[in-house]
Amino acid sequence: LTRRPIIGVFDSGVGGLTVLRELVRLVDADYRYFGDTARLPYGSKSVETVARYAVASAQFLERMGAEMLVIACNTASALALDAIRSSVKIAVTGVIAPGAERAAQVSRTRQAVVIGTEATVSSHAYCRELARVGLKAREKACPLLVPLVEEGWTDHPVTEQVARIYLDELFAGESQDRDEDVLLLGCTHYPLLRPLLRRLLPLALSIVDSAESTAQAVAAMNSPGGHPASPTRRPPGLQFFATDSGEKFRRLGSRFLGWELENVTHVDIDHG
């Protein structure tokens, strides 16, 4: 048996399991997933706090044997990618650049809109990354979408109404030179709202999901090394760590991962 790489996946909570789900599909590896559930959400907090938490979490995954690191959390990727990179020795991939690159492949008008948490949007990390690949972008914070998804209201009239309000604000006003054809989902919770958002959006607007794009980017990095996912491969080794109760992580997490979670360990990294 060939030894497979160990990939660490980090998120503030269970949302990053949407990234893990795609990774497992595309990359033959063993995974260590860390959810900082005792300190979530990151999306409403300051850059200093998010960076401090993200660095401690990344270092924990490195200690647990991760040979590369995927920052599945959009907020941590937007606010703390440089801080994380300089705090560990292993390669680090965030979700912002893969999301922006995918948007650039999809867009014909070279204009995109991005929705995300308050912290992600305030950082303008997506705007900068999209500019780097030649796209003009506008961003909109949608703070209520995460709690609505966590409540399980992914296809609920209230969620539809809230999404409609945010999208109306995003597209309000007329502008001659505005011609966006891509909407980037800049938060790991939003893929669960994809069917609902699809119904509300004009057909001309394509939805790009950073979770999917990131998994594809990681697959591209790993396949030259000889670990492509194949139908005959062994099932991936999955190990989960959560800073709050493992029981709640298991319960909420299965909704994001799409199957039951085992091997959830509670850890306390406040003092380490």
Add this chain to the structure above:
Amino acid sequence: LTRRPIIGVFDSGVGGLTVLRELVRLVDADYRYFGDTARLPYGSKSVETVARYAVASAQFLERMGAEMLVIACNTASALALDAIRSSVKIAVTGVIAPGAERAAQVSRTRQAVVIGTEATVSSHAYCRELARVGLKAREKACPLLVPLVEEGWTDHPVTEQVARIYLDELFAGESQDRDEDVLLLGCTHYPLLRPLLRRLLPLALSIVDSAESTAQAVAAMNSPGGHPASPTRRPPGLQFFATDSGEKFRRLGSRFLGWELENVTHVDIDHG
């Protein structure tokens, strides 16, 4: 000048400022307010995590000179009051007992309903405390109300719809022996929704606000000592501490306190 007592007020965030607002009105004292904004919310987290955070926060306020402690956070009061009491040397008051006692004064039918966070409701702390004062109670978790208040949607059609859904679930089904006449607001964010809730509730149902009741209980404890609030008193000394950005605390907090906040200091107690 007589020296006034120093009262420490603790909450997971800015919600406890609704308790502070009432305290300032009723009790002539100097105040130290601590908001654990880097680790909020508590309402969705486990008893172990909440107790660990609450104890560290209470000990911080004791170190800052607090001579008595008000736990303004319903979740911390419900899950960690005993743990806090045994970790500090000063007197500690939570919001659960004052709220329950006030409900007992108001209710004629001896039946109450309580709304709060998931953690508060799961702990059944209100049910136990209400039983102690002779009231039967039912509880309902309303997880979306906190994010809606933090979004500033205190009088918004979406919030009304969400509140209506929760209240419908609470009062669903028929029961011969059900005759509640009090609704207890078991979360510091809910007083901001009082006008909206009042519109949705049957007139026979009185609203009891734990913030108000707690301030009254603390006033009763302090007035024998000779510090009643009077119109001619000096303005209270207010000092604020927040574990996340002070700037955001200032901005969001003024909505809860009803006036501008000064003296906000950022502190990091992760390692203390």
